[in-house]
Amino acid sequence: MSTRPVIVVTGATNGLGRLAALEFARRGARLGVVARSPGKVADLRQEIEAAAPGTPVDSFAADLTSLRDVRRAGRAIADRYDRVDVLVNNAGLHAFSQRVTDDGFAEMVAVNYLAPWLLTATLRDKLVASAPARVVNVASEAARQAGTLDPARDITATADYTRRESLACYGRSKLMDIMFTQELARRLAGTGVTANCCDPGFNVSGLGRELPLAGALEKILKVLRVGDPRRGAGIIVRLATDDVFAETTGGYFSVNGAQPLDCPDPGRGKEIQAELWNTTATLIDEALAE
Numbered sequence: 353m354s355t356r357p358v359i360v361v362t363g364a365t366n367g368l369g370r371l372a373a374l375e376f377a378r379r380g381a382r383l384g385v386v387a388r389s390p391g392k393v394a395d396l397r398q399e400i401e402a403a404a405p406g407t408p409v410d411s412f413a414a415d416l417t418s419l420r421d422v423r424r425a426g427r428a429i430a431d432r433y434d435r436v437d438v439l440v441n442n443a444g445l446h447a448f449s450q451r452v453t454d455d456g457f458a459e460m461v462a463v464n465y466l467a468p469w470l471l472t473a474t475l476r477d478k479l480v481a482s483a484p485a486r487v488v489n490v491a492s493e494a495a496r497q498a499g500t501l502d503p504a505r506d507i508t509a510t511a512d513y514t515r516r517e518s519l520a521c522y523g524r525s526k527l528m529d530i531m532f533t534q535e536l537a538r539r540l541a542g543t544g545v546t547a548n549c550c551d552p553g554f555n556v557s558g559l560g561r562e563l564p565l566a567g568a569l570e571k572i573l574k575v576l577r578v579g580d581p582r583r584g585a586g587i588i589v590r591l592a593t594d595d596v597f598a599e600t601t602g603g604y605f606s607v608n609g610a611q612p613l614d615c616p617d618p619g620r621g622k623e624i625q626a627e628l629w630n631t632t633a634t635l636i637d638e639a640l641a642e
Contacts, residue, residue, distance in 0.1 A: 356408065357438065358433050358482075362440065362443035363444065363490075364386070365389060369442040374399065375589045378403060382410070383409045385411045386414050386443070387414070390413070412432075416463045417462045419636060435478070436478050438593070439479065440588060442488075443463060444464045447460050447522075448518045450512045456508075457639075460521055461528075465507075466507075476540075486591070487536065487548075489529050489533045491533070494519060494522055495530055495551075495616050498523040507628075530615045531615060535629045546598075546599065548597065548600060551607055552584030552585070552607050553583055584607055
């Protein structure tokens with residue numbers, strides 16, 4: 353029987369997720385990669401084989417805009433492995449114009465918040481059976497730009513927005529991730545499964561893919577050594593593997609020395625976090641029942 357820890361990562365074919373996956377491989381993990389593109393998974397396999405020969409890499413196809421795809425992937429992961437030691441919900445996007453999924457949710461909310469919520473819920477029993485285990489959610493400093501938060505309104509909002517207004521929408525989806533993490537930690541108390549999230553800082557990898565000249569700007573920033581994505585990947589890896597975080601749960605940590613951060617005020621507090629959780633559960637159940 354393999355003694356490799358099983359680490360499941362979303363968004364592992366690009367950016368911070370790719371760098372984190374490579375580091376997990378170097379540390380002897382077996383990787384479960386949730387991704388939409390078989391070609392990108394093949395490229396990642398080659399990269400991992402070069403960095404850590406012999407690393408087992410399993411892929412689970414899913415379009416994270418689809419709740420059914422997310423649930424199906426979660427069930428496939430639970431069936432594939434005897435245990436899951438770490439789940440890293442890393443995949444995310446910043447859309448500069450509104451797009452609505454087939455389930456009727458804003459794409460940013462679907463990918464950044466609903467997908468990790470549902471994948472974690474689908475894998476909950478497997479994680480508990482695998483304890484000690486960890487859930488790591490990748491949030492963002494942009495959560496401080498959310499402004500206000502009303503769970504029922506903001507999960508279902510699909511109104512158009514401008515490029516400038518997109519920052520608040522993105523920040524709101526990431527604020528929901530922090531709130532979800534802290535409520536999840538409370539609900540997992542006593543199970544041996546921890547839940548933490550992080551602000552990975554400003555990273556040039558995949559920077560504003562939808563913006564004009566984004567590629568050129570990314571190259572310039574790399575030359576200037578601004579927004580090094582290895583720092584962002586580093587905090588993800590630390591929360592997922594370091595012994596110092598083995599019993600820490602419900603935390604939100606900065607890329608700067610893993611300093612603890614407060615959940616931004618609109619989403620701070622047990623009552624609003626429980627409201628978000630319950631509203632999310634109801635909306636997802638209704639969407640999947642259709």
